[in-house]
Amino acid sequence: MVSAPTEDPAGSIKRQAIVIVHGQGEQRPMGTIRDFVRALWQDNPELDTPGEDHPRPRPIWIVPDDKSGLYELQRITTPEHNGRRSDFFELYYADLLNATPLRNLWRWIKRLLWVDPAYVPKHMRWPWRFFWALTVLSAISALLAILAFPQLFDVNWYDHYVFAPEARRGQLISLAGLLLILLPKFLRPMGFLRALPRRGLVLVIAIGILDSFGWNFHVFNLMLLGTLAYLASTLLLPYFGDAASYLSAQTETVQSRQGVRNRGLALLKALHNDPEYDRVVIIAHSLGSVLAYDLLHILWREVGPTKDNPPTSEAIEAFGELDAFVRCAPKDVWSVDEVGRYQRLQWRLFRSLSGQKPGTGDSAYSGWKISDLITLGSPLSSAEFLVTDGHDDFTRMKTERVLPTAPPQPYDETRGALYEDPQKGMAAHHAAVFSAVRWTNIFDRVDSPLFLLGDAISGPLAGSDRFGPGIADINVEITWGRLGWRVFTHNWYWTDTAQDGDPPAAHLRAFRKAVGLERSSDQ
Template sequence: MARTTRRRTVAPRSEPIKRQAIVIVHGQGEQRPMGTIRDFVHALWQDNPQLDTPEEAYPRPRPIWIVPDDKSGLYELQRITTPEHNGRRTDFFELYYADLLNATPMRNLWRWIRRLLWIDPAQVPKHMRWPWVVFWLLTVLAVMSTLAAVLALPQVLDTHWYDRFVSPDAWRGHAISITALALILLPKFFSPLSFIKRIPRFLLMLVITIGILDSFSWNGHVANLMLLGTLAYLAATLLLPYFGDAASYLSAQTETVQSRQGVRNRGLALLKALHEDPEYDRIVVVAHSLGSVLAYDLLHILWREVGPTKDNPPGPDALAAFSALDDFVSNAPSQAWNSGRIAQYQALQWKVYEALRLQKGPAGSETQSGWKISDLVTLGSPLSSAEFLVTDGSADFARMKTERVLPTAPPQAYDETRGTIYPDPQKGPVAHHAAVFSVVRWTNLFDRIDSPLFLLGDAISGPLSGADRFGPGISDRKVEITWGRLGWRLFTHNFYWTDTSPADEPPADHITAFRDAVGLERSAP
């Protein structure tokens, strides 16, 4: 049945954005409070040529102030604020949650790993098949190495390793290892030797490994123990800190409910505090990696609590803007949209945001009761593999979108005849509970390479737009990040906000795309 719509004109009423908040949501891992936000501020404000004006006299980097923050609920965090620029001030906040996921029990991690290992191969997305295969191979290798070490334990204990270590045949290996170790340590203590740092660290570690093996005459037991030690080191420094956070947040189990609730409560407290502060006209959420999953959940929850639903009905201007957006969606095919159609959709989203942010509270009150979050910017988001990481396969993923458990852009229609807005018997026309992306413009930056060489680029990231993902109204921006003196493309997951172009050259393309997505001085679609 065709959806019946009636086109309305949005009232041309607007006020300038005088103050805005940028909320940075960090990714997984052992993050340090305020360790990520400074780099974001540098990229978006302090060294952003897009903000330059002919009469500007600001030095580089542009000045900032770091002031106490009473909205985050953590004394470890502070707010970074900018001077007024072109009539607008910007405050940067960090949503820090690493401490709440720090104590990940091994059983949570093992349960999550076991789920990934035993998932039906048909349910593994095409772009995740090579990483999944490598994950399986490393698991098998770890099991075989452990078994070999256990079986060889009697022989290892019976060998006179000290005699081998001090024998003349071991001197060459010692010399190789000591030389490589010196090349690592000397630049640290003698600054004139800093040029040695140009030698890649992993290359020197490989030389040390070769030296140790040569010292012990390339003994197979030593090689196996070194392999096992390397795998254990990677598990302790990478698997538990990084994937442990993912296991604690992405996996809804009895043991993870409390940590998930704590993370969301902290995030909601910050967003609500900003939303209720009358000084702020606009809020932008920028989320990296696992933080993008958290930000997605928070926006959905916040919309249900303070959005223009039946507990906070939209005003006439907002209803007109919603109507125009519903008309556009109903007349557009639900498959892939081109960049022009996405731009049209985001322009209509901005008009809904403008109408809602200017919506006042009860008669005689100057309190704003509308919605202030205009944009969500995701960087390296694992939501591109949601059917693999979040839900139980593609069928479950599609069902949860249809049932409005997972919000999409544009939102799922209320029913066959109504879109975002439906008539509530008591409150009149209101937005449904999963319509957050009728207002919030979603821009996603990714650097994925779909090939067996998945370590090139960012294998965690990927596109989010499309009817088979989170809806055609998301602006996906594929970037190609290179870093280092040699222009590496190896694992670019943590470089979305880092300008990797050489000095005295224009900003890297991914930095320009990032700045465009946030739009510090955006005042129109």
């Protein structure tokens, strides 16, 4: 087994860029990035230097910047700390997927519903069944509502609800729920009522309405249909609509997919071309992890050490050590120590490439600056279900180097990521991006019929049957609230859910370590 060196061949990192790629949904510009900056920098006790005073939150500056291409976005920068300065950027793309036509969403939903059950991964079977049950329930509810129209129009519902004595109890229940929502908004002394859960109060109002109508089945069905329509408009279209636009390559989605990728590449290239930055880290959540994965593949082909931008002799040596390690390592699953050695070799290769100056090859780009990809709650764990047509198609696309893996697929039977081009000499092949980029995947999945526990969207990515054994999978268990809730933790990866006075939550410590704002060469 090849041991991993610890020296840093290209000197220390003085300035780094952290790129945040948000997930799906109606995100606000600069909304998500502030939470990440707070978690990684402003409230991070792991950066404290013993004997020094560290204010909370740590200071930041918000600076106008044109690298993102949007005037709505700005750079968040930190003061120099332990010889290093960090700049945070947001890759914002929600506006480009906002106009998702309903037919795109419907086409994607049909694909998920009618997919061959053999293509559904084991961990997605319960969510898939639930999705089917919800679809059937919606269809039945809509059919019953249509059939009941004649009967509904024959009843004087207004007189029944307003004047009937038997409706009084339900009216009082609904009024009580409404007052508990409105009073703290307009009367400051009643502010303590804000602690009451809003959804629970809405449920109280609904129960009051049903009681006023004598728990009439048709009224119940109409309320159920309205609830399903509300969920579709506020959850299905904004969240799954983005996924339908990006994950589904159709005639109607090509332009939006191209626009999202162009914006992302423009930002990453601008950071690559800026001589001030020695390191770039990409943090991607949910659907953003799919986008970040695609962008890294495209960027590597354009500015990486391929035949059009050949690596230096120092980088070739680092490539050789990496390939030698992969040849000796197990083919299917690596231990934690083996992944650690692989990532240290990746870091050495990254530092060799980042020290490559303009003019070394035929390209004007200065080496390769992206060191890490950190994915949070990534749906790539279900890639054979969401991205490709089953496990066989997924395997084929990896083998053909359409989908990059860690470690990269070998160039041929005798060569790994590195091969010799007849005209340009030694170079890396176009899908070898995870030779230099360390991939850490943090997830919180519970394989259970109770799939709302934890984060059903997330999952492991390491292993030869997924994206390669060289990914550092970190399975965390996120709990929130005083009762230690575990319900749908998909948006909690960067939030400290520990109680006041306790150490930071374990999942947040794992996230901070993966980013490594002040990582040295031997970590």
